[in-house]
Amino acid sequence: MTPDERRLAFADAFAAQGRSDWEVFKHLAGLSRPSFPSCHRLHYLQMATEKIAKAYRIRDTGADVDKLAKGHAGFEEFVNSFFRCKTIRDEYTGKDAVLQTLQKNATTLAKQIEKLAPAIDNFVSPENAEYPWERDGKVHRPCKFEYPNLSMLTQPAGRAVMNLIERAFNDFERLNIN
Numbered sequence: 001m002t003p004d005e006r007r008l009a010f011a012d013a014f015a016a017q018g019r020s021d022w023e024v025f026k027h028l029a030g031l032s033r034p035s036f037p038s039c040h041r042l043h044y045l046q047m048a049t050e051k052i053a054k055a056y057r058i059r060d061t062g063a064d065v066d067k068l069a070k071g072h073a074g075f076e077e078f079v080n081s082f083f084r085c086k087t088i089r090d091e092y093t094g095k096d097a098v099l100q101t102l103q104k105n106a107t108t109l110a111k112q113i114e115k116l117a118p119a120i121d122n123f124v125s126p127e128n129a130e131y132p133w134e135r136d137g138k139v140h141r142p143c144k145f146e147y148p149n150l151s152m153l154t155q156p157a158g159r160a161v162m163n164l165i166e167r168a169f170n171d172f173e174r175l176n177i178n
Contacts, residue, residue, distance in 0.1 A: 010069060011059035015172045026168030039142035042150065043129035046116035052168050055077035060177045072117040076110040077102075081177040082168060084114045086121055088175075105157040106164055 001009070007097040025044035028036060028127050059083075068074065073170060083103045092099035115121050118128040126133035127149070132141045152158040168175070 007058055007065055010065050011055045014051045014069075015055035015169070016057065018048045019169050021048035021051060022165070024048075024151070024170050037143035038147060039129045039145065042113075042147060043142075046113055046129055048157045048169075049110070049165060049166060050117065055172060055178050056081070056168070056175075071110045073114060073144070076107060077162075079106045079110040082106075082164070082175075085175055085177050087171075092095070099159045100162045101157075102160055102164070105152065109150075109152055109158060109161045112152075115149075157159050 021044050023039060025048055028034065028041040028044060034041070050170075053112050056078055057063055057074060058068050080103070083099070083106070089099075092163060115125050115127070116129040118126075118133075120128075122133075127140070127147070128144060128177050129142050129147075132139055134140070140141060151163070
């Protein structure tokens with residue numbers, strides 16, 4: 001396999017696995033009476049967004065495939081690249097304020113979603129969707145935590161960002177972040 005074929009194979013694999021995680025997230029988010037703590041839904045959201053970011057960045061940039069594949073950060077960077085995509089910019093021609101607001105909200109939410117991975121910002125913000133953590137002498141468990149930093153998910157701004165993520169999955173074959 002050539003390096004370019006390997007790059008494309010990894011990008012496609014990350015997109016497919018991310019899509020699977022995204023579908024689980026949407027299923028859990030759509031339950032009218034959730035039978036699981038919110039950490040499970042948020043864990044799938046974090047994994048899905050991490051993988052779609054990797055898929056685009058592996059395919060569309062010259063970044064090291066192995067380094068991207070192993071890391072957990074990158075969703076926030078992807079979001080900013082997504083908004084620089086010509087197709088997205090063209091769709092918002094004449095709607096600069098709308099685009100700026102959406103990008104600001106998406107970047108804010110992306111930072112918080114990225115922090116759900118335990119390996120991200122563990123010392124400053126140990127709250128994550130996977131493992132217990134300690135803060136101020138008390139051990140916290142994800143299954144009992146409320147995640148107030150993600151309250152935007154239930155607001156119109158957060159739903160707009162979720163639509164953007166859906167678009168990133170649906171249009172993976174057509175959009176390029178370069």
